[in-house]
Amino acid sequence: MTSTASAAALPQPFGPAHVADPHATYRRLRAQAPVHRVALPDGSPVWLVLREEDVRAGLSDPRLSVDKRHAAGGGYRGFDLPPALDANLLNMDAEDHLRLRRLVSQAFTPRHVETLRGHIRATAERLADALEQELASAPCADLVAAFANPLPLTVVADLLAVPVPDRPAFSTWANTMLDPSGREQLATAVAEIHRFLLGLVAARRANPGTDLLSALITARDEGDRLSEDELVSLAFLILLAGSENSRHLISTGLLTLFQHPGQLAALRADPGLVPQAVEELLRHAHPNHMAIRRFPTQDVEIAGTRIPAGDTVLLCLASAHRDPDRYPDPDRFDIHRSDKAHLALGQGMHYCLGAPLARMEIQIALHTLLERFPRLVLATGPEQPVWRTSFRSHGLTRLPVAVGASES
Template sequence: MATPATPEALDGLTHDPYATYALLRESAPVRRVTGTDGNAAWLVTRYADVRDALADPRLSLDKAHALPGNYSGFALPPALDANLLNMDPPDHTRVRRLVVKAFTPGRTERLREPVRRAADELLDAVEEAGGGDLVAAYAAPLPVAVICDLLGVPATRRPDFRTWTDALVAPDPARPHRAKEAVVGLLGYFTALIAEKRERPGDDLLSDLIAVRDEDGGGRLSEDELMSLAFLILFAGYENVVQLIGTAVLGLLRHPEQLAAVRADPALLPGAVEEFMRHEGPVLLAIRRFPVEDVTIGGVRVPKGETVLLSPGSAGRDPDRFADPDRLDVTRDAGGHLALGHGIHYCLGAPLARMETTTALAALIERFPGLALAVPEEELRWRPSMRARGLLELPVVCRVGEKSPKNPLRDR
């Protein structure tokens, strides 16, 4: 068995993930490491191995298959833990089937104009201020508004959701109570919201799920699964899009020739979003998995019950799959990237995430031809996380003297 790497050896996965992943792909593509929780895990970094493992039914998401003492992830209460990220078939199949219709490409496309209107309203404030932190002013409030509209969450409570999800995605070691407070806040809020929608259903996804749950007495969806679905839709649908918008904008500002290409031909944007996900997507490590039997990954035997960490972030930079992978190229065919997963656990909200990001970037590019970083790039701060890649802030300025083009949607 390979000797575990020390936690110090993994520092690069937080501070310089892509350089560290390049070394691992070359020297130890399936490597036993010591995670930040002090437990051992198998880190898989090559594209072919990650793709195969994501679809391997022998790698379970159910924590019941973990060896005792092998995994000590953050403990959620049952009412939030019974979600798709902890399920295997047949439960996963049953629950996913109930909600997948909410995220079809057709239904998502009908949301495009409302999302564009919300984007334009947020950019009005950015324009008036002459710039600011684009994460706080734009990348964060836009997806939270979309997801909260989808679930039927009142606008007055949306700032709470941003605070709670931020505390769970990047826990502060100096303030461990914040994550626990976020769980209590989310559980209490969804309990009250579900009770309210039972009394007064609305035209929203949560009301639809409550109806499914109540009509058959819980045969298709338990109460814990109902609440966990609402939690997962909010959490995953908000956080990943926030980070994707932020890193996509930074990628364009880092590479003016790529920004110029998208400005000259807006039809490149959908493909560019796939490239942003490949090049610097929000998910460095997929949700942990546990082999239900001894398995071989990339020629390495991984024992039953040990923790396996698959890296879509590393897979997207694998030169065996993508030519010149460290180069951002908005004209590249980035199809086949693993930022949204692969197999039965492929991202439920993929059509919505694509549409939101494409719409957000189009609105921003059209509005601000003079958009620029307000600080040197080396001063930008990133989330201190091995799992999620995202900016804490993105300070920008709109250069004085450059007029914004007329926006046909906003100026109707």
């Protein structure tokens, strides 16, 4: 099949059945072929890469660019953002990517992240206190709103010294942007985030501090090491990516543990297993099913399939993580799995800058919840988990929890 195939004639696998069970879709497609030409829900044609071996190679292939300037017309390009939000690391390759990455990398090294441990623990304990009070006066509470969302948002907003009163509004706009009910809502959310970040940069420029945003402004104003759009885009990416992924891993991770009571019991009995449980959760339940779209800078061949330059390539992380040629019994969630290597945090140049911080946040979150709430259970009754599902991601927007009965 060539790239000239009509999008209308292409398979469209991302319908209601996919929403109900996305891994069944990937399993079926992967068994048929390692690479598929399919249409997305909006009709955009893409090449979907499914095997772990090919996804891993594709993440490090310099011929697969994230720069939208290499995209041919008609393919999937991602969000349509203004330049002041779009000039970020997720749209840059090579020298530009490395230049911006160096400006912020010191804030996310394992050594520096370790200095944040006490603050993250204190934040988690404070949120646990509030959750405990809520559960004492109500039959259930939403873990996403009460804990999973505010923990990473607080940590990353503190890095940039975002004023506390502004944080809920940013979170609301981000949720709308990532899960819009229509183009008008999406445009409004993007405009509000743009306006907010421009105001934040202007305020910090007038009154600099010791935070990361102040350091980036200094690099812009005194060192001329990034453009104004790149400055605002970096702040946008750090706030959005730094809060979104951890939020979903905390909530989806806890739900996964509720669904596997034997694994949850093992963690409660030995909290020292939490780090390896987090790695298995990253493999088994990571919310991002696709890596950011790529565009070949030249014709490439993946698993025997020729993909023309400029076409959109989606490397399917969720399929790779359930590839039976890579993982024995891949659909089984097992915190004792000996080989928990995964691609959830990327590979190569675009390996997640905030990986050490994300791991620490999720580990501390699970430690705190397991210790503070030994009888926490998934709530029963009218309140049910609510998923935000698209072809790209599968994350919880609500997770009702309750305190279970004490053991006799």
